[in-house]
Amino acid sequence: MSQHRHPGASGRAGAVPALPDLPEATVARLPEYLRALHNLADAGHETVSSEGLSAAAGVNSAKLRKDLSHLGSYGTRGVGYDVALLIEQIEYVLGLTQHRAVALVGVGNLGHALAGYDGFAGRGFRIAALLDADPSRVGEEINGLVVRHVDELPAIAAAESISIGVIATPAAAAQRVADQLVAVGVTSILNFAPCVLSVPEGVDVRKVDLAIELQILSFHEHRKASLTALPATGGSALTALPGGLAATDTQEAIGT
Amino acid sequence: MSQHRHPGASGRAGAVPALPDLPEATVARLPEYLRALHNLADAGHETVSSEGLSAAAGVNSAKLRKDLSHLGSYGTRGVGYDVALLIEQIEYVLGLTQHRAVALVGVGNLGHALAGYDGFAGRGFRIAALLDADPSRVGEEINGLVVRHVDELPAIAAAESISIGVIATPAAAAQRVADQLVAVGVTSILNFAPCVLSVPEGVDVRKVDLAIELQILSFHEHRKASLTALPATGGSALTALPGGLAATDTQEAIGT
DNA sequence: AGGCGCTTGTGAAGACGTGCACAAATCGCG
DNA sequence: CGCGATTTGTGCACGTCTTCACAAGCGCCT
Ligand SMILES: NC(=O)c1ccc[n+]([C@@H]2O[C@H](COP(=O)([O-])OP(=O)(O)OC[C@H]3O[C@@H](n4cnc5c(N)ncnc54)[C@H](O)[C@@H]3O)[C@@H](O)[C@H]2O)c1
Ligand SMILES: NC(=O)c1ccc[n+]([C@@H]2O[C@H](COP(=O)([O-])OP(=O)(O)OC[C@H]3O[C@@H](n4cnc5c(N)ncnc54)[C@H](O)[C@@H]3O)[C@@H](O)[C@H]2O)c1
Numbered sequence: 001m002s003q004h005r006h007p008g009a010s011g012r013a014g015a016v017p018a019l020p021d022l023p024e025a026t027v028a029r030l031p032e033y034l035r036a037l038h039n040l041a042d043a044g045h046e047t048v049s050s051e052g053l054s055a056a057a058g059v060n061s062a063k064l065r066k067d068l069s070h071l072g073s074y075g076t077r078g079v080g081y082d083v084a085l086l087i088e089q090i091e092y093v094l095g096l097t098q099h100r101a102v103a104l105v106g107v108g109n110l111g112h113a114l115a116g117y118d119g120f121a122g123r124g125f126r127i128a129a130l131l132d133a134d135p136s137r138v139g140e141e142i143n144g145l146v147v148r149h150v151d152e153l154p155a156i157a158a159a160e161s162i163s164i165g166v167i168a169t170p171a172a173a174a175q176r177v178a179d180q181l182v183a184v185g186v187t188s189i190l191n192f193a194p195c196v197l198s199v200p201e202g203v204d205v206r207k208v209d210l211a212i213e214l215q216i217l218s219f220h221e222h223r224k225a226s227l228t229a230l231p232a233t234g235g236s237a238l239t240a241l242p243g244g245l246a247a248t249d250t251q252e253a254i255g256t
Numbered sequence: 257m258s259q260h261r262h263p264g265a266s267g268r269a270g271a272v273p274a275l276p277d278l279p280e281a282t283v284a285r286l287p288e289y290l291r292a293l294h295n296l297a298d299a300g301h302e303t304v305s306s307e308g309l310s311a312a313a314g315v316n317s318a319k320l321r322k323d324l325s326h327l328g329s330y331g332t333r334g335v336g337y338d339v340a341l342l343i344e345q346i347e348y349v350l351g352l353t354q355h356r357a358v359a360l361v362g363v364g365n366l367g368h369a370l371a372g373y374d375g376f377a378g379r380g381f382r383i384a385a386l387l388d389a390d391p392s393r394v395g396e397e398i399n400g401l402v403v404r405h406v407d408e409l410p411a412i413a414a415a416e417s418i419s420i421g422v423i424a425t426p427a428a429a430a431q432r433v434a435d436q437l438v439a440v441g442v443t444s445i446l447n448f449a450p451c452v453l454s455v456p457e458g459v460d461v462r463k464v465d466l467a468i469e470l471q472i473l474s475f476h477e478h479r480k481a482s483l484t485a486l487p488a489t490g491g492s493a494l495t496a497l498p499g500g501l502a503a504t505d506t507q508e509a510i511g512t
Numbered sequence: 513a514g515g516c517g518c519t520t521g522t523g524a525a526g527a528c529g530t531g532c533a534c535a536a537a538t539c540g541c542g
Numbered sequence: 543c544g545c546g547a548t549t550t551g552t553g554c555a556c557g558t559c560t561t562c563a564c565a566a567g568c569g570c571c572t
Contacts, residue, residue, distance in 0.1 A: 019482050022475075025529060031471040035450060049549065058452035062531050062552095069551055077550045078538040094471050095478025102470070113369040117466070119450065125470055164473050187480060188473040190466075194291060194375065196314035204476045206469050210370070210446075213462050214358070214381055215287040215350050217420050217444040219278075220460045222351025224443060226275050281559060305519065318561055325521055333520045334568040 019093060026067045030090050032057045033064070034123075037087045049080035091124070101128035103162045103186070105177050106169030107137055107147050110192055114168060115142045125164075129156045133173070150180065157184035164188045171195040178205075275349060282323045283350075288313045289320070290346045290379075297339050305336035347380070357384035359418045359442070361433050362425030363393055363403050366448060370424060371398045381420075385412045389429070406436065413440035420444045427451040434461075 022030075036056035040048050050068075054061035068075065071089055075081040091097055104114055107130050114120075115130055131150040132138060140147045148156065156162070165181035167174050167189060174193035181189060182199055189205045191197055194212075197205050278286075292312035296304050306324075310317035324331065327345055331337040347353055360370055363386050370376075371386055387406045388394060396403045404412065412418070421437035423430050423445060430449035437445060438455055445461045447453055450468075453461050 019479050021479075023529075027472055027475050028468070030475070031465075031468040032452075034471070035467075036452075050551095051549085056452070058454075060531065062533090063529090065549095065551065066530085073551075075550060076538065077536075078540090078548045080549070093475065093478070095474045095481075096471065098478075100470075100474055100477070109372050110369045113366045114466070116365050119467055120470075123467055123471065124474070125467075163477055164470060188477050190469055190473060196288075196292075196312070198314075202480070204473060206473055208464060208466070208469060209287075210373070210464070211291075211375055211379055211381075212284070212287040213446050213464060214356075214376075214420060215290070215352065215379070216283055217446060217460060217462060218351045218356055218380070219283050219286070219349065221356070221419055221444050222349070222354075223275050223277075224458070225351075279558070306521095307519085316561070318563090319559090321519090321521065322560085329521075331520060332568065333566075334518050334570090336519070 020070055020072070022070050022093070026070055027094075029057070029059065029063075029067055030094055032059070033067070034087065034090045034094070037083055037090070041083050041087065045083055047076075047080040047082055050075075053081065096124040099124050099126055100163035101126055101160055102164045102166055103127075103129045103131060103153070103156065103181070104166045104168060105131045105150060105153075105181070106167060106173070106192075107132045107140070107142065108168065111168040112142065114166065115145065128160055128162060129153075131156075133169075150177070153180055154184050157186070162186050164190060166190045166192070167197075168192045276326055276328070278326050278349070282326055285313070285315065285319075285323055286346050286350055288315070289323070290343065290350070293339055293343045293346070297343065301339055303332075303336040303338055306331075309337065352380040355380050355382055356419035357382055357416055358420045358422055359383075359385045359387060359409070359412070359437070360422045360424065361387045361406060361409075361437070362423060362429070362449075363388045363396070363398065364424065364426075367424040368398065370422065371401065384416055384418060385409075387412075389425075406433070409436055410440050413442070418442050420446060422446045422448070423453075424448045 033053065036053055037048070039056065040053070048056075050061045050065045054064040057064065068081070068086070071093055074085055074089055102120070102125050104111060104127055107115060111130070111132070115127060120127055127143075127145060130142060130145050130147045131153060132147050133150045135149070137147050138149045162181075162184065163186075165178075165186040165188070167177050167181075169177055171193040174191060174195050175197055178189060178191070178197045178199060182203055187203045189197065189199070189203065191205055191207045192209075194209050199205055289309065292309055293304070295312065296309070304312075306317045306321045310320040313320065324337070324342070327349055330341055330345055358376070358381050360367060360383055363371060367386070367388070371383060376383055383399075383401060386398060386401050386403045387409060388403050389406045391405070393403050394405045418437075418440065419442075421434075421442040421444070423433050423437075425433055427449040430447060430451050431453055434445060434447070434453045434455060438459055443459045445453065445455070445459065447461055447463045448465075450465050455461055
C-alpha cells in the first residue's frame with residue numbers, strides 16, 4: 001500500500017505532486033463521499049461497491065464512478081473500492097492531510113455555536129483563533145479558547161499560518177473583516193453574513209446563507225401548491241410531479 | 257400599480273396563477289437579487305440597470321437579465337428596472353407574499369443561534385415552534401418562544417400549517433425527525449445535520465453543511481499551493497491562476 | 513418630429529454536468 | 543485452466559447553464 005500516489009498527474013514530476021484538476025461539481029461531492037466512507041469504515045466494511053457508496057452518499061452510481069475516476073483508478077473491477085485507500089486518497093486530494101488552522105471572526109449568536117462545534121476538529125480543521133471587535137466579548141473563554149480582539153489578527157496570523165477565515169459578523173462589518181483577513185494572507189473565506197464580498201483575485205469565498213436556503217424552499221412550496229391546484233381529474237395529487245423535474249442542488253426523493 | 261401580475265404564465269387562466277417554471281439555477285439566485293434590491297430601495301433608488309444590480313449581487317449582467325426575463329418582461333429599455341416592482345415580482349414568485357411558518361427541531365448549540373436569529377422574520381419567515389427531545393430543554397424560553405417536546409409536533413402542525421421544517425439535531429436523530437416532519441405534512445426540509453435524508457417523492461430537502469464548505473475551501477487551498485510550487489521562472493505567483501478557472505459556485509475575485 | 517444614446521431581452525454557441533449502456537478487467541469456482 | 547458473475551471505468555448523447563453579441567425598444571434632447 002505505498003505505490004499509489006497521485007496517478008492522474010499529467011506530467012510534472014516535481015516535489016509537490018500536481019493535483020488532477022477536478023470539475024468543481026466533483027469537488028463539491030467528495031466531502032459527501034468521504035463522510036459516507038468514514039461511516040462504512042466505522043461499520044467494519046473493508047470494501048464497497050459504487051452502488052453501495054453512491055446510495056450512502058445519495059447520488060447516482062454512474063456519477064460517483066465518474067467522480068472517483070478523476071482521482072485516478074482506485075477500485076478493483078468485480079470487487080469495488082477499498083474503503084481505507086479511498087479515504088486516504090480523497091483526504092489527500094482535498095488537502096485534509098495537512099491540518100488547517102481556522103480563524104473565526106465574530107463571536108456572537110452564530111459564532112458561539114460555531115466555536116462550540118466539535119465537528120470542526122473531527123476532520124482536520126482546528127479553530128486557531130476567536131476574534132471579535134466588541135471589547136466586552138474579548139477575554140471570554142469558549143471551549144478552551146480565549147476571544148481576542150480583531151486588531152490582533154496580524155499578530156495571530158504571524159504566529160501561525162491561518163488557512164481559512166470564517167466570517168460570522170453582521171453584514172455591515174463583513175467587508176471590512178474580509179479585507180483584514182486578506183491583508184494577513186488568508187486566501188479562503190467562509191462567509192455567513194448575508195452580503196457579497198469583493199476580494200482580490202486568487203482569494204476564494206464561499207457563502208452560507210440560511211435565508212437563501214429558506215427562500216429556495218419557499219419557491220418550491222409555492223410551485224407545489226400551484227401545481228396541485230391544476231388537475232381536477234382524480235384525487236392523487238402527491239405523485240403529480242411531472243417527469244423532468246431536475247432537482248439540481250436539492251436532494252429530492254432519495255429512495256425509501 | 258395593479259396591472260402587473262404573473263405575465264409569463266403559459267396559458268392557464270385559473271384562480272391560482274401558474275408559475276413560470278424557472279431553471280433551478282435561476283431560483284437559487286433570485287434571493288440574492290432580492291437582497292440587493294432591498295438594499296437599493298433602502299438607499300433611495302427608484303430604478304436600477306442590469307449592470308448595477310448584477311454588480312450588487314455579484315453576478316454577470318447577462319445572466320441577471322436572462323434570469324429576470326424568465327419572470328416576464330419587467331424593466332424598461334433605456335432606463336432599467338423599477339426597484340419596487342421587481343421586489344414585488346420576485347417575492348411573489350418565491351412565494352414570500354404568504355408568510356411561512358417554520359418549525360425548528362433540535363434546540364442545542366446551533367438551534368439556539370437559529371432561534372435567536374432575527375434575519376428569519378425579516379423576510380416572511382416566522383419561527384412557529386421550537387422542538388427538542390431532551391426533557392431538560394423543554395419549557396425553556398428563547399426569544400419569546402417556549403421549547404416544546406418533539407412529540408407534540410402533530411398537535412402543533414394541526415394548530416397551524418407548518419411550511420418548512422428545520423433540522424438541527426445530531427445526525428443520528430435527523431432521519432427520525434425528518435420522518436416525523438413528513439408524517440405531519442411538511443414537504444420542505446432544511447437539514448443542518450451531516451447526513452443524507454431519505455424522504456418520499458414530493459418532499460424537498462436542502463442541506464447546509466459547514467464541514468463540506470470547509471473541505472471545498474481546503475481543496476482550493478491545496479490546489480493553489482501546488483500551483484505556486486510549479487513555475488520557477490519569475491516571482492509573481494499570485495497572478496498565476498490559469499485562464500479557464502471556472503469557479504462555479506464559489507465567488508472569486510469580484511472586482512475591487 | 514426625429515435622431516441619438518442607453519438598456520433590455522434573446523438567439524446562438526460553447527462549456528459544463530449528467531446518466532445510460534457497455535466493453536474491459538478482476539475474482540471465485542468448478 | 544477456463545468460465546461466468548460482478549463491478550469498474552468511460553464513450554457518447556442529452557440536457558442545463560453561461561456568456562457573447564446585437565437587434566429592438568424606450569426616453570430625452572434638440
Ligand atoms: N444567528 C444565526 O442563526 C444566523 C443565521 C444565518 C446567518 N447569520 C448571519 O451571521 C452573522 C452573525 O449573526 P449573529 O446572530 O451571530 O449576530 P450577532 O450580532 O449576535 O454577532 C455578531 C458579532 O460580530 C461582532 N462584530 C461586529 N463587528 C465586528 C468587526 N468589525 N470585527 C469583528 N467582530 C465584529 C459583534 O461584536 C458580535 O459579537 C450575521 O451576518 C447574520 O446575518 C446568522
Ligand atoms: N454547532 C454548529 O456550529 C454546527 C455547525 C454545522 C453543523 N452542525 C450540526 O447541527 C446539528 C446540531 O448541532 P449542535 O451543535 O446544535 O448539537 P447539540 O447536541 O448541541 O444539539 C442537538 C439538540 O438536538 C436535540 N435532539 C436530539 N435528538 C432529538 C430528537 N430526536 N428530536 C428532537 N431533538 C433532538 C438534543 O436534545 C439537543 O438539544 C448537528 O448535526 C451538527 O453536526 C452544527
